Amino acid sequence: MEIKCDDRKEKRSAYEKIYAVVCQIPRGKVATYGQVAALAGNRHWARVVGYALHVNPDPDAIPCYRVVNRMGEVSPAFAFGGGNRQIELLEADGIPCPDGVVDLKKYQWTRRALEELERM
Numbered sequence: 001m002e003i004k005c006d007d008r009k010e011k012r013s014a015y016e017k018i019y020a021v022v023c024q025i026p027r028g029k030v031a032t033y034g035q036v037a038a039l040a041g042n043r044h045w046a047r048v049v050g051y052a053l054h055v056n057p058d059p060d061a062i063p064c065y066r067v068v069n070r071m072g073e074v075s076p077a078f079a080f081g082g083g084n085r086q087i088e089l090l091e092a093d094g095i096p097c098p099d100g101v102v103d104l105k106k107y108q109w110t111r112r113a114l115e116e117l118e119r120m
Contacts, residue, residue, distance in 0.1 A: 015052040017041055022053070025066040028094045029109040030102050032070045056080075065089040072102040 012020070017040040025031050037045035053064035054077070065086045068074055074097060078086040087097040095107050102108075 014040065014042075014045065014048055015055075018045070018049050018052040019056070019062045022062050022064055022067060025063060025109055028107070030066050030068050030072070030090070030095065030104070030107050031109045032104075033067060034070055035109065036067055050075075063089075066093070068102050068104075072104040072108075074100045074102070076100075 018036060021036050021039040022031075033046040033049045034043065036049045037043055040049070042048075049067065053067055056062050056064045059065075059080050065078065065080070074086040074090070076082065080086075081088075087100060090097050090102065095102055
């Protein structure tokens with residue numbers, strides 16, 4: 001399956017919609033599973049987001065490490081090297097992760113950014 005990080009509104013699978021949203025998370029910001037689910041079309045898909053990110057077909061193009069839980073915690077089951085690898089990637093983006101937790105008040109992708117994505 002070829003995944004394109006674009007914002008086309010044509011028919012896409014749930015995973016493709018999720019990957020398209022994750023591709024929009026800017027460097028230096030994170031989103032929660034619930035945010036990604038809502039933007040992908042169903043606010044109840046938070047677990048589906050986790051499943052999709054766990055089988056990410058192109059981690060270099062789809063930055064799944066920028067998705068954290070609702071408390072800002074990284075995933076201990078991060079599919080591409082464990083929680084420590086997710087922390088390394090986030091810190092390389094300029095996001096500190098003391099004790100594996102991101103300060104969502106400071107680094108969460110904002111509603112303004114989400115609204116801009118929805119208008120695209």
